[in-house]
Amino acid sequence: MSIDISNFTPGLSLTGGVMIGIAAAVLVLFNGRVAGISGILGGLMNLPQKDAGWRVAFLAGLVGAPVLASLLGNPIALDIGAGWAEVVAAGFLVGIGTRYGSGCTSGHGVCGISRGSMRSLVATATFMASGILTVFVTRHLFGG
Amino acid sequence: MGLLTALFSGLLFGVGLMVSGMANPAKVLGFLDIAGQWDPSLAFVMAGAIAVGSVAFLLAKRRKKSLLGRSIQIPAGKQVTLRLVMGSAVFGVGWGLAGFCPGPALVAMGAGFPKAWGFVGAMLGGMVVFEIIERAKLTRQQA
Numbered sequence: 321m322s323i324d325i326s327n328f329t330p331g332l333s334l335t336g337g338v339m340i341g342i343a344a345a346v347l348v349l350f351n352g353r354v355a356g357i358s359g360i361l362g363g364l365m366n367l368p369q370k371d372a373g374w375r376v377a378f379l380a381g382l383v384g385a386p387v388l389a390s391l392l393g394n395p396i397a398l399d400i401g402a403g404w405a406e407v408v409a410a411g412f413l414v415g416i417g418t419r420y421g422s423g424c425t426s427g428h429g430v431c432g433i434s435r436g437s438m439r440s441l442v443a444t445a446t447f448m449a450s451g452i453l454t455v456f457v458t459r460h461l462f463g464g
Numbered sequence: 465m466g467l468l469t470a471l472f473s474g475l476l477f478g479v480g481l482m483v484s485g486m487a488n489p490a491k492v493l494g495f496l497d498i499a500g501q502w503d504p505s506l507a508f509v510m511a512g513a514i515a516v517g518s519v520a521f522l523l524a525k526r527r528k529k530s531l532l533g534r535s536i537q538i539p540a541g542k543q544v545t546l547r548l549v550m551g552s553a554v555f556g557v558g559w560g561l562a563g564f565c566p567g568p569a570l571v572a573m574g575a576g577f578p579k580a581w582g583f584v585g586a587m588l589g590g591m592v593v594f595e596i597i598e599r600a601k602l603t604r605q606q607a
Contacts, residue, residue, distance in 0.1 A: 324501035327494055329485055333505040336484020337512025343477035344513065345520030350469035352530035352537055355477060357566040361588075365595050374470040381474025382567065383574035388475070389482060390575070396482050398572055399490035400579045402562040411569070411583035413558030415590020418566060421551025422539075425565040426477075428552070429510060434517030435525070435538060442544045447556035448496075454560025455496040 344431055347378065356427020357382070358418035421447070466532055478571050484509040487571045489563025496560055 344355040351374050353360075360375045386396045402410065418424040421443055423432060428447075432440020478487075485491040486509050494503035521538070530536055559565050564572070564583050572580030 322501055324494055324503040327491065327501075327503045327505070329505045330508045333484045333486075333508035334512040336480045336482070336486065337509035337514075338516055339476055339480030339483060340486075340509065341480075341513040341516025341520070343473045343475075343480060344517050346469055346476065347473040348520055348524045348530075348536070348538075349527075350531050350534075351466050351473070352524075352532075352534040353470075354538060355473060357570065358591075361566065362591050362594075365591060374466055377467040377470035378474035378477075379570065381471045381476075382478040382570050385475050385478025385482060386487075386571050386575035389479070396487060396571070396575045398488040398575070398577070400562070400564075400572070400577060401490055401493065402579070404579065404582060407562050407564075407579045407583050408586040410558040410562035410564065411586025412590040412593075413554050413561070414564065414566065414569075414583075415558075415587035415592075416594050417551050417553070417555030417558060417590070419551065419591050419594035421548055421553075421555050422541075424555060424567070425559075426567050430513045430517055431521070432539075433510075434514050435521035436518075437539070437542075439539075439541055439544055439548055443548055443552040446549050446552035447559060450553045450556025451496045451560035452498055454557045455493055456499050458561065459493075459497055460499055 340426075340430060341434075344426075344434070348431075354427060354431045356423050356431055358415075358424040359422070359427050362419050417447075466534065469532070477567065478574070480513075481568050481571050484512075487568040489568070489572075492563040492565075492568070493560070496563075 347353050347355045360378055364372060364375055389396055423443060428440040428443040481487040485505055495506040524536055527536060562583060569580055569583045573584045
């Protein structure tokens with residue numbers, strides 16, 4: 321292991337993390353709901369949708385954030401290295417995995433750990449481990 | 465009012481993902497690649513988010529109703545199940561393949577990246593498959 325110092329952004333990452341924490345705080349303190357994105361999305365597929373409103377509003381904000389950034393002259397730069405086949409396979413696995421696992425990085429990793437949930441701690445340790453293993457296999461065993 | 469606070473929360477969440485670097489798959493993969501050139505930045509995202517989040521959830525747990533008078537719905541499950549672990553493991557494989565988890569994928573979709581649209585489409589497909597399987601199970605149990 322070596323630390324990639326050229327891409328290391330502790331200040332910005334901490335700042336962004338605090339913003340995510342405040343966002344989760346707003347949702348739980350005002351709406352009484354957990355900011356878990358896979359759960360918010362998955363809940364829309366469960367009829368009756370009497371509480372669809374806040375879900376749609378939250379998701380609109382999330383999807384609208386880069387649009388707003390772009391309008392303010394700060395378009396987001398990101399690099400999707402994976403090919404189309406990988407992207408589609410990955411999306412499918414993330415979709416089904418987060419529903420069976422009852423959460424993703426936000427619901428378990430941020431909100432769950434914040435409220436001291438053992439389930440979320442185990443879930444987070446599991447998806448981190450399998451994510452690390454997957455990158456190891458694709459980059460170092462089979463990748464070039 | 466609830467719609468406004470939810471919209472604001474989503475917006476701030478999205479901005480946080482962008483500022484932190486979490487919305488960038490290359491950065492996420494750099495964090496997961498502990499055997500290569502490791503970029504530990506995303507540990508700082510978690511630290512910042514959890515520091516604020518733990519105070520918020522402490523306050524939320526003490527309240528009967530939210531500030532808008534809604535019921536506070538926090539998951540009550542305590543049992544670590546095989547389903548939780550297997551689901552999370554499958555999620556991790558997808559996360560490690562493309563560098564996207566659900567939130568960042570939605571942000572990248574909003575930014576108009578075609579592959580992010582592909583990812584989100586496939587993710588919704590995976591969620592639909594879950595719904596179909598679970599509803600079929602439910603119907604069989606009821607029959």
